[in-house]
Amino acid sequence: QKEVEQNSGPLSVPEGAIASLNCTYSDRGSQSFFWYRQYSGKSPELIMFIYSNGDKEDGRFTAQLNKASQYVSLLIRDSQPSDSATYLCAVNQAGTALIFGKGTTLSVSS
């Protein structure tokens, strides 16, 4: 059974702080790793993807991947109240279905 695990939260951070979201996965054959943001009642929005070990930065977001530890994380710098949402970690092999974690709820207080 391929699984993706995330802490459900809520993770609460003050505005301007760094939010750190973590995810572990069970399938060593996973090749692609994704972070989606989902606001309540809305659809998932792709915010980051990473394929190689190390860090990948895009604006205020940094994804980190460690395949040996089967661990992927998302850092959000200078958190804003508009970042308050559920963050979904997903993994897959080439072109196959995404396996999602249940998501971590982030709350950024102003």
Next chain:
Amino acid sequence: NAGVMQNPRHLVRRRGQEARLRCSPMKGHSHVYWYRQLPEEGLKFMVYLQKENIIDESGMPKERFSAEFPKEGPSILRIQQVVRGDSAAYFCASSPPGLAPGSYEQYFGPGTRLTVT
């Protein structure tokens, strides 16, 4: 460039009726995936299709559910004889063709919220 389109956005059906959910992938995308999100649960894969082919239906319930992606027109997820437990948000995602790393991302449509009364 239009994103993934789904309709209807909201669908109410009585128990025993049929539900038809439609999905048009992003322009240039040839892979379609359907996912279901039950209240308070995560997104679960249902089926993966390419034009005129079902590639992986390992997540589809064995009965009452079917999917197609015809040569012309949108992909359709069909649920026959709906029951209350089918009430959920159904999302369609699409990805571009090819196996290069950049083709792995899946982009989601707005979803169809199905309510069975």
